[in-house]
Amino acid sequence: MRRIDRTSKLPLYHQLYQILRSHILSGEWQPGDMIPPESELIARYQVSRTTVRQVLDLLTNEGLIYRQQGRGTFVARPTVEHTLVRIVNFTEDMRVRGCEPSSRVLFSGLVSAPQDIAEKLEIEPGAELARLERLRLADGEPMGVEESYLVHRHCPGILQGDYESNSLRDALARNYGIHWTHAKQSIRAVLATREMANMLAVQPRSALLFVERVSYSQENVPVEFLRIYYRADRYVLYNELQG
Amino acid sequence: MRRIDRTSKLPLYHQLYQILRSHILSGEWQPGDMIPPESELIARYQVSRTTVRQVLDLLTNEGLIYRQQGRGTFVARPTVEHTLVRIVNFTEDMRVRGCEPSSRVLFSGLVSAPQDIAEKLEIEPGAELARLERLRLADGEPMGVEESYLVHRHCPGILQGDYESNSLRDALARNYGIHWTHAKQSIRAVLATREMANMLAVQPRSALLFVERVSYSQENVPVEFLRIYYRADRYVLYNELQG
DNA sequence: TAGTGGTCTAGACCACAAA
DNA sequence: TTGTGGTCTAGACCACTAA
Numbered sequence: 001m002r003r004i005d006r007t008s009k010l011p012l013y014h015q016l017y018q019i020l021r022s023h024i025l026s027g028e029w030q031p032g033d034m035i036p037p038e039s040e041l042i043a044r045y046q047v048s049r050t051t052v053r054q055v056l057d058l059l060t061n062e063g064l065i066y067r068q069q070g071r072g073t074f075v076a077r078p079t080v081e082h083t084l085v086r087i088v089n090f091t092e093d094m095r096v097r098g099c100e101p102s103s104r105v106l107f108s109g110l111v112s113a114p115q116d117i118a119e120k121l122e123i124e125p126g127a128e129l130a131r132l133e134r135l136r137l138a139d140g141e142p143m144g145v146e147e148s149y150l151v152h153r154h155c156p157g158i159l160q161g162d163y164e165s166n167s168l169r170d171a172l173a174r175n176y177g178i179h180w181t182h183a184k185q186s187i188r189a190v191l192a193t194r195e196m197a198n199m200l201a202v203q204p205r206s207a208l209l210f211v212e213r214v215s216y217s218q219e220n221v222p223v224e225f226l227r228i229y230y231r232a233d234r235y236v237l238y239n240e241l242q243g
Numbered sequence: 244m245r246r247i248d249r250t251s252k253l254p255l256y257h258q259l260y261q262i263l264r265s266h267i268l269s270g271e272w273q274p275g276d277m278i279p280p281e282s283e284l285i286a287r288y289q290v291s292r293t294t295v296r297q298v299l300d301l302l303t304n305e306g307l308i309y310r311q312q313g314r315g316t317f318v319a320r321p322t323v324e325h326t327l328v329r330i331v332n333f334t335e336d337m338r339v340r341g342c343e344p345s346s347r348v349l350f351s352g353l354v355s356a357p358q359d360i361a362e363k364l365e366i367e368p369g370a371e372l373a374r375l376e377r378l379r380l381a382d383g384e385p386m387g388v389e390e391s392y393l394v395h396r397h398c399p400g401i402l403q404g405d406y407e408s409n410s411l412r413d414a415l416a417r418n419y420g421i422h423w424t425h426a427k428q429s430i431r432a433v434l435a436t437r438e439m440a441n442m443l444a445v446q447p448r449s450a451l452l453f454v455e456r457v458s459y460s461q462e463n464v465p466v467e468f469l470r471i472y473y474r475a476d477r478y479v480l481y482n483e484l485q486g
Numbered sequence: 487t488a489g490t491g492g493t494c495t496a497g498a499c500c501a502c503a504a505a
Numbered sequence: 506t507t508g509t510g511g512t513c514t515a516g517a518c519c520a521c522t523a524a
Contacts, residue, residue, distance in 0.1 A: 011493060037509060048495045050293070053510090061304060062485060069510045070502035084327060087484045183484040189432035189450040189475035207432040207450050213484075232432035239430075241330045241456075242305060243423040254512060280490060291514045296491090312491045313521035492520070501511070 004045050012047050013054045019045075020055060024064050024075055031077040035065065038073075062086065084239040087180050087215065089167055090136050090146065099138035103164050106145070106199070107133035110152060110159070117149055120214050121222045128152040130159050132168065135199055136228075142200045144230040154178065154223050178217045180224075185213035187237065190229070200231050207232040247288050255290050256297045262288075263298060267307050267318055274320040278308065281316075305329065327482040330423050330458065332410055333379050333389065342381035346407050349388070349442070350376035353395060353402070360392055363457050364465045371395040373402050375411065378442055379471075385443045387473040397421065397466050421460045423467075428456035430480065433472070443474050450475040 002022075004015050023029045036044065041052045056073060059065045063082055067073045078096045082088055094101035111131045118125040130150040136143050148168060150158060155176045163171075172178040190210045197204040209230040217223045245265075247258050263284075266272045279287065284295045299316060302308045306325055310316045321339045325331055337344035354374045361368040373393040379386050391411060393401060398419045406414075415421040433453040440447040452473040460466045 013493075039509085049497090051494060054493090056510095057300070067510060068503085070504080070508080072503095072509060084482060085485060087486055179486060181486040183486075185482060185484060187430065187452075187480040187482075189452040189473075191448075191450050205434075205448060207434050209430075209432040230432075237430040239327060239428060241426040241428060242328060243330055243425055256512075282490085292516090294513060297512090299491095310491060311522085313489080313523075315490060315522095487524085488522100489524100490520100490522075493518085495517075496515100498514075499512085501509100503507100503509075505507085 004047070012045075013051050013058075016041075016045055016047065016051065016055045017058055020059060021064065024059075029075045031075050033075045034072040035075060080238045081240055084237055087183050089169060090144075091167065094138050094143070097138070099143075100140075102137045102140065104135040104137070105132070105164055106135055107131060108159050108163070111149075113149075117225050120225050121149070121151055123151055130155065132159065132163060134163065138234065141234070142202075142231065143234055144228050145196060145199050146229075147227045149225040151223050154217070154221070172223075178223060180215045181218060181220070183213050183215040185211055187211055189232070192229075196229055200229070202231055202233070209235055209237070247290070255288075256294050256301075259284075259288055259290065259294065259298045260301055263302060264307065267302075272318045274318050276318045277315040278318060323481045324483055327480055330426050332412060333387075334410065337381050337386070340381070342386075343383075345380045345383065347378040347380070348375070348407055349378055350374060351402050351406070354392075356392075360468050363468050364392070364394055366394055373398065375402065375406060377406065381477065384477070385445075385474065386477055387471050388439060388442050389472075390470045392468040394466050397460070397464070415466075421466055423458045424461060424463070426456050426458040428454055430454055432475070435472075439472055443472070445474055445476070452478055452480070 002019050004012060008015065020035070029035055038049060038052050038056070042049055056065065056067065060067065063079070063085055064076055065073055066076050078092065080096055082096070083093055090103070091101045109131060111129050113121065113123060113125055113127045113129050115125050117129070118127065130152045132148040134146050136146055152158070155172055155178060158171065158176070161171045169180070188210045190208050192200065192202055192204055192206045192208050194204045196208065197206060209232050211228045211230070213226040214222050215224040215226065245262050247255060251258065263278070272278055281292060281295050281299070285292055299308065299310065303310065306322070306328055307319055308316055309319050321335065323339055325339070326336055333346070334344045352374060354372050356364065356366060356368055356370045356372050358368050360372070361370065373395045375391045377389050379389055395401070398415060398421060401414065401419070404414045412423070431453045433451050435443065435445055435447055435449045435451050437447045439451065440449060452475050454471045454473070456469040457465050458467040458469065
């Protein structure tokens with residue numbers, strides 16, 4: 001069990017946030033499980049109730065837990081709405097949608113950064129990028145095509161891995177200590193080109209949902225640029241708005 | 244200046260939230276303005292710092308304010324990212340995008356609820372709906388077509404208004420006390436039908452971004468079902484994701 | 487140096503759920 | 506009745522910004 005380091009410069013609430021969050025994301029605490037009540041978190045980590053509640057507020061806003069007055073605090077079930085709040089794996093996304101995900105690598109190699117991508121990644125044009133293109137399937141049927149561009153100097157040799165069965169995100173975390181802190185994305189409707197239609201097994205000029213995303217690692221460094229073309233007949237985004 | 248009612252059953256933080264929020268949404272406090280420091284809010288409303296900060300946290304999460312340590316707390320400029328967080332007027336949305344909005348009413352009348360809409364609005368099929376269809380323009384060019392279905396028994400006579408120049412949302416608030424608390428929406432890519440293409444001045448089978456939304460009023464009552472078809476060549480959604 | 491927000495504590499009372 | 510989360514207080518010290 002990780003503990004809180006009182007000599008650390010990191011705020012207590014931030015440390016506790018990391019601890020509780022990792023219990024949830026690692027699956028140690030399962031969806032529906034009640035997490036320890038505030039009183040126990042106070043005793044276990046020797047912090048005040050205010051600090052505990054600050055952390056629980058953060059996790060609630062993130063959608064990872066929910067509270068019920070009189071009953072307790074519980075690990076939330078992932079939902080499709082999370083796709084527009086947290087950075088979600090294709091694998092996780094499909095599971096939430098009740099589909100069995102799989103992947104086929106279409107391209108894997110080093111390329112030099114074109115102007116537009118260089119700008120988004122805040123690097124010089126021509127810099128070395130690792131490009132990974134994958135067909136994403138759900139229940140064996142094409143769901144989308146995903147092109148990933150990684151700033152190679154941050155993760156040299158990343159393309160050695162097998163990304164049909166493994167997660168790029170896990171590899172970045174394990175081997176390079178790269179963790180996404182946040183990402184910016186855009187969402188558009190586009191028409192399928194002939195090639196795209198072929199890959200996705202739809203008619204040319206079908207409607208596709210097109211997502212572009214720049215993901216940032218620890219120190220606000222853009223590391224990945226992602227383009228995903230989703231079959232519009234299979235993929236819908238959901239979210240909730242505030243009043 | 245609105246004050247806090249200590250005899251009210253509403254929590255203090257909730258009352259203060261409404262007060263500060265209305266100062267911002269009404270435009271009384273302009274984007275970039277510094278809002279009163281915590282110390283002054285404490286003195287003015289006679290609440291503790293914890294309560295004040297709870298409110299400022301809410302407004303920060305909502306994206307309405309931002310804080311800078313040592314400097315103060317400021318009203319945030321609306322951004323395009325807000326479209327996927329708060330319920331945003333077409334007018335407000337276009338202004339943020341640097342466009343001049345206008346509207347043309349295409350249809351206005353009472354209809355009986357078809358099965359699918361009745362389900363979303365949690366009413367019986369055949370119930371009376373006010374249907375308002377508007378062409379939305381930006382800088383004089385078509386941007387989208389918006390179909391609004393309101394449960395008529397909650398806002399009888401709503402269609403008397405002039406919704407080329409006025410906001411439906413304002414009319415609902417002013418005349419029926421209906422305020423949106425939250426909404427659920429879905430986002431798809433679709434192809435333009437011939438009629439839709441005509442209205443939007445694009446080619447048939449162009450790509451459109453299609454948003455469906457159910458908006459809920461005070462007591463979690465669904466009141467409006469909305470369908471918006473946006474020209475994909477003009478309309479893009481943006482948002483930020485957490486790590 | 488003064489004023490701002492950031493973090494943290496200890497303690498109180500209330501509302502709700504379940505036994 | 507007990508245990509849970511919801512609301513609220515008063516007060517402390519720190520970190521950052523600007524004058």
